Amino acid sequence: MIDKKWIGHSFPPLTTKVEAGQLGFFAKAVSENNRVYTDESVAKKSGYPALPAPPTFGFSLNLASPNSFGYMKEMGIPLGRVLHGEQKFQYFKPIVAGDEITLQRTIVDILVKKGGKMELISEEVTLMNQNEALVGKMLVTTVVMN
Template sequence: MIDRSFIGRSFPPLITGVEAGRLRAFARATGQRDPIYWDSAAAQAAGYRDIPAPLTFVFTLDLERDDPFYFINEMKIELAHVLHGEQAFTYGVPICAGDEVTLISKVVDIYDKKGGAMEFVILETNAQNQLGEDLGSMTRTIVVRNPK
């Protein structure tokens, strides 16, 4: 069983920069066609500080950690038993090229189903830029299959 004392625990923050080239690559990979994702002038004309990040880009920022499985490893969960369950996003001010983003992740719930055969961990990650603006949050649910 996963240690329920992790509920409410926050992990060390990650502070990372957002480079325009990474945003362009992510936009290309996700099929964005709007010029605001390629051209600073088009983005500024549309009211952005610079090239904005496509909506789910915050997930890639959290992978910048030295250990992208930081919370799974900290909780001593075997990665071979982990399935991706669900992911949801809320949006605040757009992330833009040149931003310095701080991500803070916290375990908000752990519960089981099927008599403990499956456990669920819900991790919420909040993002803020260098101006103190709320960039939104990401909530991930992982499913841990417990062997019999």
């Protein structure tokens, strides 16, 4: 069982740069056909200052560290027993190539389900850009199968 002491805990923030090359690689990996995500001139014609990050890319920014699952280890959760349960994004401003995004992860809830066979961890993640504007928020629910 996961220690409930983690509820309310914020992990150290992560700051990461949004790289145009990685956005192109991501677009390829998801077979993206919309050229606003792959061609900077199309992005600019559409009003973006640079290539935009697609709607789910915030989740990837949150993993942009060599120790991306380290927090789970710290909480004593084996990676082979977790599944993604739910994912929510709220969008306030676009994220584009060249931005530097700071992500702050806080554990907001831990629920025990099915008599302890399952636990649900909810994390809230805020995304702030280099101008200290809140660009988005995510709610990540992870299922731990005990």
